[in-house]
Amino acid sequence: MNNLDSIENYGVHEAGTAPILSLEGITKTFPPSVVALDGVSFGVHSGEVHALLGENGAGKSTLMKVLAGIHKADAGEIYLEGRPIKMENPMDAKHQGILLIHQELSLVPEMTVAENIFLGYLPRKWPNRVDWKKLYGDADAILKRLKCNFSAKDKVSKLSIAKKHMVEIARALVFTPKIVVFDEPTASLTDTEKFVLFDVIHDLKAQGVAIVYISHRMDEIFTLSDRITVLRDGGYRGTVETKETDEDEITRLMIGRSLDTSRNIDTAQFGDKVLEVKNLSCGSLFQDISFSIRKGEVVGMYGLVGAGRTEIAETLFGLRTPTGGEVLLDGKRLDITNTTDAVRNGLALVPENRKEQGLVLGMSCRDNITMAVLQHVSSAGVLSRAQESNIYDKYAEELAIKSPSGAQKVGNLSGGNQQKVVIGKWLATHPKVLILDEPTRGIDVGSKSEIHKLIRQLAKSGYAVLVISSEMPEVLGVSDRILAMYNGRINGEFLDSEVTEDDLVRAISFEQKGQL
Secondary structure, three states, X not given: XXXXXXXXXXXXXXXXXXXXXXXXXXXXXXXXXXXXXXXXEEEEOOOOEEEEEOOXXXXXXXXXXXXXXXXXXXXEEEEEOOEEEOOOOHHHHHHOOEEEEOOOOOOOOOOEHHHHHOOOOOOEEOOOXXXXXXXXXXXXXXXXXXXXXXXXXXXXXXXXHHHHHHHHHHHHHOOOOOEEEEEOOOOOOOHHHHXXXXXXXXXXXXXXXXXXXXXXXXXXXXXXXXXXXXXXXXXXXXXXXXXXXOHHHHHHHHHOOOOOOOOOOOOOOOOOEEEEEEEEEEOOOEEEEEEEEEOOOEEEEXXXXXXXXXXXXXXXXXXXXXXXXXXXXOOEEOOOOOHHHHXXXXXXXXOOOHHHHHOOOOOEHHHHHOHHHHHHXXXXXXXXXXXXXXXXXXXXXXXXXOOOOOOOEHHHOOHHHHHHHHHHHHHOOOOOEEEEEOOXXXXXXXXXXXXXXXXXXXXXXXXXXXXXXXXXXXXXXXXXXXXXEEOOEEEEEEEOOOOOHHHHHXXXXXXXXXXX
């Protein structure tokens, strides 16, 4: 379908009404010559949840940032309620009733929750002083509506990632918006928080607010949306009624092919135990954790946010100090006190939060991938650009990193490509044990499939792999064994070939008496 078709179809609605918002022929190019959007048209109606899908780099977030005044389009027009509008900056967009809930956090860490929620709109009293009582009262009312268990006076820097995302969402309830864009809003939320968010979206929809919903999670898309628009490679690929389509059709529109979503059926031959964890504890975060990973094996660790999975990974990697237990590598006890010890001994951690823990956003893709192996690409303190480029080229090809060159700043890449750079960085260290914490968080279905295949290939080549995930299809798709976490403990251990989805749901939701 071409862009002429898109201008005809993006505004079609069963009620026959005109869309409240129309973007027509939006084009955006980034230096040196990256076409992010190529004449894209899109429209959304009042009281509609319109899903916007596409692979990482397809142009979804760029299109919404043009709408929100963060980027200026090179060509095209934006119409709100039938009249053309211009967005010079995000404040213009807010004044027009357009609010973007960012995929990546845009909070001020050293300010309170209330100050972040009302940033730019702090309530005032005579003589032009902040009305702190009203500020905290109004903010607490919003947090209560979102069923948040923290205070408006809490400093944002002290909150977990999930709670920070709830603060981002709280900003949408300050105003009476006409259009709200949710960009990957559930990426770090617990199941309980997701349901609260869904209730908020339903309330906004009932009030006539137009919702644009961006997510890689198909179950959410088919639960929430009325229509789905798909972008691919910066171009429009089609708009369909949600009730008249299915996941296979949407996937084909997104990536141009169908995906193999079957469970792992490899009959792998495992070697000796590489990693052994015995009765590992870390205060109240987790207790008496014991498991092992063999050479060539993928062990999945499944559980809800807050179950202790990430804390276990951080302890193994030297980011936390254990309060009990021991860790053995190839039968020898490890004494890891920091991340340098972990890397030296052959452990690697791909963290959950790539922007804060995995990347230096202002540096190039090449420099990020070689960051952990500088000793191998330098001599007498002088870096070899040729060796750096060879390493980057190797992993850019293997991981299908979409970037104009290795010199491109990693901060300019899409979320999925940034994650691939982090994975490449740690693969470059040739670890014995590779720990991946939510390896496909914020990544599109096509890239997910590629990373899942890569995980299996890494296992076949001899790596011992630990995959931490809150997505059941992911752990079922890549794991040979699955550890179910509940409340800081391993609550069940299953062979992938034998476990059912019901088994996993029970194991991560209720304490199993006498299970282990």
